[in-house]
Amino acid sequence: GAVVSQHPSWVICKSGTSVKIECRSLDFQATTMFWYRQFPKQSLMLMATSNEGSKATYEQGVEKDKFLINHASLTLSTLTVTSAHPEDSSFYICSASGRAADTQYFGPGTRLTVL
Amino acid sequence: ILNVEQSPQSLHVQEGDSTNFTCSFPSSNFYALHWYRWETAKSPEALFVMTLNGDEKKKGRISATLNTKEGYSYLYIKGSQPEDSATYLCAPHSGYSTLTFGKGTMLLVSP
Numbered sequence: 094g095a096v097v098s099q100h101p102s103w104v105i106c107k108s109g110t111s112v113k114i115e116c117r118s119l120d121f122q123a124t125t126m127f128w129y130r131q132f133p134k135q136s137l138m139l140m141a142t143s144n145e146g147s148k149a150t151y152e153q154g155v156e157k158d159k160f161l162i163n164h165a166s167l168t169l170s171t172l173t174v175t176s177a178h179p180e181d182s183s184f185y186i187c188s189a190s191g192r193a194a195d196t197q198y199f200g201p202g203t204r205l206t207v208l
Numbered sequence: 209i210l211n212v213e214q215s216p217q218s219l220h221v222q223e224g225d226s227t228n229f230t231c232s233f234p235s236s237n238f239y240a241l242h243w244y245r246w247e248t249a250k251s252p253e254a255l256f257v258m259t260l261n262g263d264e265k266k267k268g269r270i271s272a273t274l275n276t277k278e279g280y281s282y283l284y285i286k287g288s289q290p291e292d293s294a295t296y297l298c299a300p301h302s303g304y305s306t307l308t309f310g311k312g313t314m315l316l317v318s319p
Contacts, residue, residue: 137309
């Protein structure tokens, strides 16, 4: 139980394009989903927290207009990196839980490379 | 955001060795601490959730202890096996705040 999928697992795109990453909880309802980013040799950094049906809460320094998050259902959240630039190249990983303080179940992550 | 330190950064042991690593975090407003194991090309897997001072949790050859007064947790692996090779992450949180992850300890177990 508690399986989270993430798609795509990797993506390469040209600078200026937008990329959408999907995060799905396959066998449970996730009231809260989290999006993290990890740069090489760094820790997982929380970008935003999203609750189903409401606007995402972004961490300080994360541009909400650049990283659009939608959590339209209890099993799906999407992260769209708009007008991607090379500095957005990173590993993006989502997690899902029943509520904010519960154990988080992670997806396998998405490696984004912006050329 | 909490200041979370994990040490060592990496560790290389031989099969059969026992090992341990540390997670340090601010002791004030502590609520819970999570340990995750993250194998390459897989999703981070939840190992333990610890809440009480003096807690000790065990899962097979892996165990963890918690000291909330001084702000640290130890993760122990007894008789390490190659399949234990992974990055071990700790993530404390206070109240209803979100998890703050450490950089992890990368463990490599050689046969």
